[in-house]
Amino acid sequence: MSEGLGRDGYEVAYDENGEVQIVPADKDVKAPADLGIIDVSSPITFEVPKDAPAEVKEIALEGGCSAGTAQMEAAARAAGKSDILDQYAADYPQGPHDKPQSMCPAFGSLRVGLRMKRTATILSGSACCVYGLSFVSHFYGARRSVGYVPFNSETLVTGKLFEDIREAVHDIADPEKLDSVVVTNLCVPTASGVPLRLLPKEINGVRIVGIDVPGFGIPTHAEAKDVLAGAMLNYAREEIEAGPVPMPASGKSDRPTVSLLGEMFPADPMVIGQMLAPLGLAAGPVVPCREWRELYAALDCGAVAAIHPFYTASVREFQAAGRPVIGSAPVGLDGTRNWLANIGEAFNLPADQIAAAQNQFLPMIKEALAATPIKGTITLSGYEGSELLVARLLIESGAEVPYVGTACPKTPWSADDAAWLEAKGVQVKYRASLEDDCAAMEAIKPDLAIGTTPVVQKGKELGIPSLYFTNLISARPLMGAAGAGSLAQVVNAAIGNKDRMANMREFFEGVGNADTAGVWEKSPNLHPNFRTTNLKKLERAAKAAKAAEMI
Numbered sequence: 001m002s003e004g005l006g007r008d009g010y011e012v013a014y015d016e017n018g019e020v021q022i023v024p025a026d027k028d029v030k031a032p033a034d035l036g037i038i039d040v041s042s043p044i045t046f047e048v049p050k051d052a053p054a055e056v057k058e059i060a061l062e063g064g065c066s067a068g069t070a071q072m073e074a075a076a077r078a079a080g081k082s083d084i085l086d087q088y089a090a091d092y093p094q095g096p097h098d099k100p101q102s103m104c105p106a107f108g109s110l111r112v113g114l115r116m117k118r119t120a121t122i123l124s125g126s127a128c129c130v131y132g133l134s135f136v137s138h139f140y141g142a143r144r145s146v147g148y149v150p151f152n153s154e155t156l157v158t159g160k161l162f163e164d165i166r167e168a169v170h171d172i173a174d175p176e177k178l179d180s181v182v183v184t185n186l187c188v189p190t191a192s193g194v195p196l197r198l199l200p201k202e203i204n205g206v207r208i209v210g211i212d213v214p215g216f217g218i219p220t221h222a223e224a225k226d227v228l229a230g231a232m233l234n235y236a237r238e239e240i241e242a243g244p245v246p247m248p249a250s251g252k253s254d255r256p257t258v259s260l261l262g263e264m265f266p267a268d269p270m271v272i273g274q275m276l277a278p279l280g281l282a283a284g285p286v287v288p289c290r291e292w293r294e295l296y297a298a299l300d301c302g303a304v305a306a307i308h309p310f311y312t313a314s315v316r317e318f319q320a321a322g323r324p325v326i327g328s329a330p331v332g333l334d335g336t337r338n339w340l341a342n343i344g345e346a347f348n349l350p351a352d353q354i355a356a357a358q359n360q361f362l363p364m365i366k367e368a369l370a371a372t373p374i375k376g377t378i379t380l381s382g383y384e385g386s387e388l389l390v391a392r393l394l395i396e397s398g399a400e401v402p403y404v405g406t407a408c409p410k411t412p413w414s415a416d417d418a419a420w421l422e423a424k425g426v427q428v429k430y431r432a433s434l435e436d437d438c439a440a441m442e443a444i445k446p447d448l449a450i451g452t453t454p455v456v457q458k459g460k461e462l463g464i465p466s467l468y469f470t471n472l473i474s475a476r477p478l479m480g481a482a483g484a485g486s487l488a489q490v491v492n493a494a495i496g497n498k499d500r501m502a503n504m505r506e507f508f509e510g511v512g513n514a515d516t517a518g519v520w521e522k523s524p525n526l527h528p529n530f531r532t533t534n535l536k537k538l539e540r541a542a543k544a545a546k547a548a549e550m551i
């Protein structure tokens with residue numbers, strides 16, 4: 001491919017009148033001083049006027065994913081949302097970098113609501129956000145409609161949007177069909193201060209749960225699941241405190257229960273239940289729950305197993321109800337041994353009863369691990385919250401895992417897993433960014449990269465066999481003996497594809513990538529000087545934004 005300018009090809013540009021111009025790229029072209037590219041790195045700078053909520057709302061209306069999060073947050077705070085944003089900042093700490101790359105966080109809470117029986121979901125946000133969210137939720141098999149209260153600048157600025165939401169909630173709250181209605185403020189209504197807390201708490205016995213799930217306050221969609229689960233547990237806890245509540249449809253266990261925090265493979269709660277039986281215990285509901293009355297049963301437990309470690313708001317509700325919370329999970333040999341011991345301790349069980357349970361299950365797990373070994377070096381990253389557990393299982397199966405990245409934050413509930421992994425020489429990166437995950441993969445050059453979609457894409461470009469964490473790893477049992485053997489087949493098959501990946505890479509060698517991808521009749525025109533100019537412009541804008549923030 002020829003370098004520089006003066007190559008065959010054409011330029012497409014606009015003239016002063018906005019007409020399209022196509023000119024042969026046959027002469028030396030200099031980058032213009034100002035490319036006229038819209039700078040989205042710092043869309044609007046403003047000072048939030050303290051007493052001008054209408055102006056704040058107008059600014060918020062300009063916002064969205066492409067708006068600076070600082071501006072959106074400032075607008076939300078000026079509009080009276082400081083309390084909730086401070087709570088989110090404490091529950092879901094950001095850093096070491098600001099925000100892992102992830103889909104719109106509201107998808108997490110939306111999915112939790114859509115999976116619950118007799119629950120209606122209403123979104124309040126920009127139409128493009130709601131379109132994207134309802135598309136993704138139906139892509140992932142939502143079986144019911146997503147409600148939407150649209151708005152425009154007038155209804156937002158005048159407060160009519162809140163009236164519209166209240167009307168929609170009254171219209172839909174039919175106790176024959178529903179136990180609860182979840183109303184979610186997305187970015188713009190949150191930044192505008194739409195006060196969902198002023199909605200009625202219940203209408204004809206239908207509970208109304210209003211939550212703010214802004215992209216500028218919740219780092220990942222995993223944590224947004226906790227926002228809704230926590231809000232529902234809070235509601236249910238207050239109902240319990242106020243008087244008797246109905247029993248769950250599935251009845252009540254005659255043994256003390258352990259509630260399970262985190263969405264997991266459907267067989268896992270059953271496997272955990274089997275392991276709890278010799279301790280005289282039973283598995284309680286999985287939170288996020290599938291029906292309202294399960295929330296009461298979940299709170300009625302003897303202890304909580306934080307299988308996924310990022311449910312901070314939910315943990316707060318369990319702790320307010322006086323329930324002890326146990327971290328990690330019964331994965332692999334060491335994990336199961338310690339978890340059974342911690343559960344036994346939480347219930348004050350005698351040591352010999354705990355040892356009997358361990359002796360019953362650990363040999364089965366050992367056997368399963370030995371029967372399905374994994375050989376090879378694996379890098380692992382994801383945003384599900386189970387990354388550290390999967391890494392433990394892979395290592396006990398024989399794999400080398402030098403790096404584990406998770407988009408989730410560091411919490412006490414994964415501390416044992418992190419310590420175990422670090423003792424094995426694993427680099428554990430909380431709040432890992434895509435760059436962290438890719439850099440680890442490129443440096444380590446593993447036999448297999450397990451990761452998110454862009455990591456897998458990058459891995460394949462490099463000829464490294466790669467597996468999607470969400471679709472292929474999360475969709476398998478992890479707990480007890482069932483989990484011990486479940487990963488080997490898919491992992492070993494992928495590692496075995498290394499030669500095929502190398503052949504494919506060789507086959508596609510020389511095909512363009514990034515902005516030169518595709519079929520070109522002639523060589524694409526590269527303009528490194530244009531890029532340099534634009535890069536400088538973006539850097540200048542970023543510096544100006546930083547300076548404005550400091551003022």
Ligand code: SF4
Binds near residue numbers: 065
């Ligand atoms: S609601 Fe989601 S998609 Fe919409 S602006 Fe916020 S983060 Fe982006």
